[in-house]
Amino acid sequence: MSIRTTDAARGEGAAPRAASDLVNATFRHWSLWPCLGFLLALSVYPVVQLVPMALSTIEFAGGQAVWRFTPRRNLDLLLADEVLRDAIVNTLVFVGLSVAIEMVLGFFAALFIACLPRGRVFARTIMILPILLPAVAIGSMWKLMYNYDFGLFNQIAGALGIEPGNWLGDTRWALLAVVVVDVWHWTPFVFLILFASIEALPQDVLEAARVDGASAWQMIRLIILPLLGPALAVAAIFRAIGAFKAFDQVYLLTSGGPGTATELVSLHLNRVFFEQNQLGYGAMLSLTIIAVIAATIGVARWAAPGGDRAVAAKAAP
């Protein structure tokens, strides 16, 4: 009787304890579920939804969307799209140029300001101002400055007796003019990441190099740049993704023109999806862009210092 009582007592007490242990042990898993739910609902589901859209022709009739399964149609459109080819080339040039210039300028600005004996906080605040401005304001401001007849640049050129520049209207200059605006807007972002990393560099290593007689250039090349590798990679990847998605400024400055001189993939997607209401083909374009960005991130992760390639090399016998 007593044994039975004891067993019963043990059983009654053990069950809640086991349940509690189970809750504790699995808490870290199920506490993530709400977050995972949001991620699935807001990120994964829309992307998955793009797949049936990309394989369909979607039209509206009687106030309802009518889907027709036309798997080859949108792919054929993608392959035959001449403007898309120009857009891809322009986007690659835009991303390559703007990110490269932003990385170089951001690095040297960070280095310069980190070396200032005084006023670093003030200089940093001034530097990051462009990031705080909305892209619409930046686009409008630069469009005014680039204006052929009334713009600041041509006013200055006129005062100096120089021929005015057709900054946005000449196919040779238009993409470069757009790159300049992106560089002005986003170099501070690179600066901010690199400035924080430079401030966190181990001072003893820098001091040792200095004692050993390293020149400034040697210190930058052999010590600072290698130590900043992960920060440089992060900044470059973020900026490449941002530049790949660039839309608002370019839309305001040139809307992709003249001709296709500044047509970017994002502008083309907007044109197809929203202006022309080609939802199926727009979905196909979106999926292609997502795939290209994912591949870019994958390659960058693999190639970056400390990335997958380095890890694999270290693991090799």
Place this chain on the structure above:
Amino acid sequence: MNRRNVLGAAAMALGLMAAYPAPATAQAPFAEVGQQAPITILINSSPWLAGFERTVQLYIQQTRNQVRLDVTPYGGMLEKARNAVRAGASPYDILNLDALWTIEFYEGGFLRPLAEIDPNFSLPAEVLTFQDSNYWNAQRRWRTREGGALMGYSPNGNVHVLYYRADLLRQAGLEPPRTWDDVAAICQRLHRPPAMYGFVTRGERGNPIRYDWTPFMQGAGASIVRAPQDGDYTVTINSPQAKQALDRFIALQRNCAPPNVGVLGQGDVIQLLATGRAAQGLAVIAAWSTFDDRQRSAVVGQINTVVVPAFPGRDPGVAIGNWVFAVPKNAPAERQRAAVAFSRWFLTAGAQRAYAEGGGIPVRSDTFASDLAQRPEFRWMRAYLDSQPHARQELGYAEGAQVEAVLGLRLNQALIGEMSSGRALNTAAREIEEIFQRSGRRTGRLEPLPE
């Protein structure tokens, strides 16, 4: 009532009689609409907005009915309208739709015909319909009143006119231009860049160049498609007439416009005219309100208008770029009725007069024929009214937006010298034919032009 009140009332009555002389039919200048539910109108922030806002204020004062305006830049209008009609219930009770977008909304079944909401509603005979852009025949898939339902009405009938500097032409002893040759001759006399450009119009890729080239195309006797109203979608944009129109357009732009013509937009054209740096310009009538506004113009009283010039021996081409007010099917019934009541009031002679006086472009022919047209500030009305017989719609089919994208790019490439005019038109013809083929239309195209 004391003596002062009686005098005041008499003075007001005299003022009203002077302002709104009784027409032959002796109809009331404003409609009595009774108490209605509050409504919301999706409206674009275009140059004629101020006139519309003043007219809405007058409606609110007269009827005590509430009207809220959601003022949106042009670039955001289409998506707002689409989202509204595709939602469960529309937040808007009247949508202002660019005539180019109306096909998508008519064909999609998103709008409610006005007579379904109020069987007694009909457009007054004086209201301009801009080639029936506000009717939809679902069987023919065409905008026509023949067998078509009345889907809306135009709050603004934008058409092109030619703006010119009357003072400069007078000083130079020149007559206002009637042909494109006249435009070129005036340009030759007055073009002194960068202080003065001989002729400006939009060359920006997309809708701007497509729309501003259309009067040249129509005036040369060319067309984009042979007879879409009859189901014949043979592409005719690469005709010799279209090439003549494009060559003329390019020559004028290159010889008379600023070097950045390939990105010149509506704001730029208006700015060049308003700052006194352009002697002539092709622009929509809605731009007028800027030129006599002392806050925004350096050439107040010096700009005048004529009908778009013609090619020798031909009629002028006048492209319609109107808007259509329409009621979403998914708006609550009470607010749909209120929207139609507002429409009945807005289309009365009194409201249209107030609209014109506020800076809007009225849509009743009797407003243009009234005493207003004699007043100097309304000197644009003559050219506007004279344009109407020549005014034509383009792209009145479901593929219109895609066709415009093609033309907007290829014309721009020809303008900036990336392609010859022949190659641009041949390329456009091939691409437009492919669009119609994908839609299953009866199509084809002309023999290619020499490139």
